[in-house]
Amino acid sequence: MPKILVVDDEPDLELLLRQKFRRRIRTGEYTLIFAQNGVQALEQLDRHPDVDMVLSDINMPEMDGLTLLGQLDQLNLDIRAVIVTAYGDMKNIRTAMNRGAFDFVTKPIDFGDLDTTIHKTLDHLQVMRDALRSRDELVALRQELGVAARMQETILPTAFPTDPRFELHAWMTPAREVGGDFYDFFRLEDDRTGIVIADVSGKGVPAALFMMVSRTLLKGTAIGESDPAKCLGEVNDLLVKENEESMFVTAFYAQFNPASGRVDFSNAGHNLPFIVKPSGDVKQIECEPGLVLGILPTFDYPIGSVQLDPGDTFFFYTDGISEAMDEEGNELGEKELAEVLAECGGLTASDVNRHVVQTTQAHAGEAPQSDDITCLALRYLGDTSC
Structure with missing residues (x-):
């Protein structure tokens, strides 16, 4: 009144x-x-x-x-x-x-x-x-987003392994305060390392929440399941059961054996990684695309493996890199990404990521970042004890 x-x-x-x-x-x-x-x-x-x-x-x-x-x-x-x-x-x-x-x-x-x-x-x-x-609500929302961003930063690992047999480094630049991409790596049995990179549908807080759930389920399942394809299948079934918002996530999960350089992997609709040789030769690995996680239950995911030679870099990435657009809407593209990686032969894992991210941002120029930029580089050094 x-x-x-x-x-x-x-x-x-x-x-x-x-x-x-x-x-x-x-x-x-x-x-x-x-x-x-x-x-x-x-x-x-x-x-x-x-x-x-x-x-x-x-x-x-x-x-x-x-x-x-x-x-x-x-x-x-x-x-x-x-x-x-x-x-x-x-x-x-x-x-x-x-x-x-x-x-x-x-x-x-x-x-x-x-x-x-x-x-x-x-x-x-x-x-x-x-x-x-509305301004006060917006300020409160931005404060909450800041808290969510800090939570996400603490969830994604930033301390990378120190092992004379390999280098591992990851990079993520979210398009918003919080992102839907994620990466992770963790120790498995038999001295192996589990590595995952994934991209959740959507943006902002809903994608970040679904990302956290997906990451937790995948890591928890991977520790008890030695088969990458079965691991993705179990995670998929769990996500389908509690997915009222019909969100989904693409994921590429690999198990790396630093003693031999062997990488076993499975794919859930994600971009296929590249192998970068010390000479600068670049090849995208071969694997069936698989189905994104969270849509249909009881799906049999494809499995594959590659053998890394000393000096090889296994490069994981999300489509925020390959689909980065410039001011005119032109995407970077996987072909151009391969050309960028060809300049990275012999570089450290961190330098590979840095070069790719800087090139992606240079390609975008003044265009707003349309998607999260995430990549992970695994460089195999071989058995240095010999």
């Missing part, structure tokens, strides 16, 4: 306003409060801090309307002020507007014009309050 404070020293004005707006007052559309000068107005505001609008005359004893406007500005109240002044009194009107008045009406008061002015003033106040509320 909007509350209006009327400030005027004319004794008949209160009775006149109550009569003219009696229906609105009776139905609760307005609440009217009265004061005879600026001093009384401030006292009323102290008793009624929820006043929405002040309708004030200019010429009053003790404290006039212009001085009252200055006091209202210092109080920093969330209200709107409308002044009442003589027709043609442009000097006072300008002064009042400079001191924060929202609008004015002239004497003798036209009550139809006053009613319109009141509606316009209260509507504007509500719009501004809604805007401030």
Whole structure:
């Protein structure tokens, strides 16, 4: 219920306003409060801090309307002020507007014009309050997104293995505060290392939440399942059961044996990795595409294996790299990615990622990042004890 404070020293004005707006007052559309000068107005505001609008005359004893406007500005109240002044009194009107008045009406008061002015003033106040509320909600949302981003940063591993037989390094740059891509690596039985890279459908917080669930399920399943294809099958069945939002995730899961350089893998609809030779020769591995995780249960995922030679780099990536677009909408493409990787022969795993990411960002130029950029490089060094 909007509350209006009327400030005027004319004794008949209160009775006149109550009569003219009696229906609105009776139905609760307005609440009217009265004061005879600026001093009384401030006292009323102290008793009624929820006043929405002040309708004030200019010429009053003790404290006039212009001085009252200055006091209202210092109080920093969330209200709107409308002044009442003589027709043609442009000097006072300008002064009042400079001191924060929202609008004015002239004497003798036209009550139809006053009613319109009141509606316009209260509507504007509500719009501004809604805007401030939306701003506050946006600030709160951004704070929550910041928390989610920090949580995601702590979930994705950033400490990479130190092993004389191989190098492993990963990179992720989300397109938003939080991303749907993820990578992971973990120790398995028989001195093997599990490596996964994945891309969840969608963007933002829903994708990030589904990413966290997918990562947890995949890691938990991989530790107890030595077959990469069966591991993806079990994760797929678990995701299908609790997937009311019909989200899905592409994933490439590999098991690396640093003693031999063998990589066994399975694919769930993800981009196929490349092998980069020390000479700069680049070849994309061969594997059936498989089905994305979370859509259909009891799917048999394909399995494959490759043998890495010392110096080879196994490069995993998401489509945020191959489908990165420039200002004209041209994608980088897998062919161009292979050409970029050809420049990485003999580089360390971290340098390979850095070169690919920098080239991807240079290709995009000023175009906004359309997807998460994620890559992981595994460089096999061989048995250094020989």
